[in-house]
Amino acid sequence: MRYDLVIFDNDGVLVDSEPISNTILAGYLTELGHPTSYEDSLRDYMGAAVHRVHDLILERSGQRLPADFDDVLHERVFAAFQRELQPMDGAVEVLEKLSGDGVAYCLASSGSHERIRVGHRKTGLDQWFTEDRVFSSQDVGRGKPAPDLFLYAAERMGVAPEKCVVVEDSPLGVQAAVAAGMDVLGFTAMTPAERLVGADQLFGDLRDLVDLLV
Incomplete structure (x- = not known):
């Protein structure tokens, strides 16, 4: 990894x-x-x-x-x-694989903590994200495209920014990850590839993510 x-x-x-x-x-x-x-x-x-x-x-x-x-x-x-609301296609498989392999992961969202919790309870993803793995723009002064949220998540997880990779589907999120000094994988399921300028790699199926991390 x-x-x-x-x-x-x-x-x-x-x-x-x-x-x-x-x-x-x-x-x-x-x-x-x-x-x-x-x-x-x-x-x-x-x-x-x-x-x-x-x-x-x-x-x-x-x-x-x-x-x-x-x-x-x-x-x-x-x-x-x-x-x-539904989980994204392939999300459960990716989280199962990362968890099974002992790979550290977390979530950094522009949404509020309440919005994240509501969505995860509805989709069943709450089993993969304990509270200490969930970070929201509520936790920092500035949301994306500022790097604050990603830097805060890395600090809380005890990992240097250069050892982190961000999985993002929005231009603002890609900008934030780049500004944080992190690698970023651009997810093109909903976003045209040309809008994710700055991403290190692009992919369209979550099931391909694990291979990109190796």
Whole structure:
């Protein structure tokens, strides 16, 4: 194994949440008078913490989102997760393999701890991620594309950044991993390869991941 720690993004890598959450986000922003298509949401917000939504809307429109925006958005997303969320194809097999081989891994997500827990309970991935392996943008001052979250995860796991590899599917996440001085494998299941500039390697099937780590 070339790496001492595998750091997974969550949304779109381990759980199939990006279509659900971006559909809801686009609809809610449009409802509030900020017309946003599903494609717009993927382009602008995929892989980002919710503060980026506030920042971009304010920058583009000069208007602030409602004070309860985060709560309403999370309520709608969590309800949809309970109905629809599934693990990404191949996620269980990869986690079984890493765990069986004794490879250290963790999760570093732009989502809140509550969002991560809700998704993992629904998909059964909670058995693979104890609390000490889960890190959220809530834990640091700045979310992706800043490197803070990945550096925090590595520090908590006791591994130097240069010995970590990040598995990411968003441009912001790839930027964050590169800024952290980590290798990054770009997952192209939902994201066009040309948008993951900076990734060391690209792959489209989670089952290929283990071979890429060797």
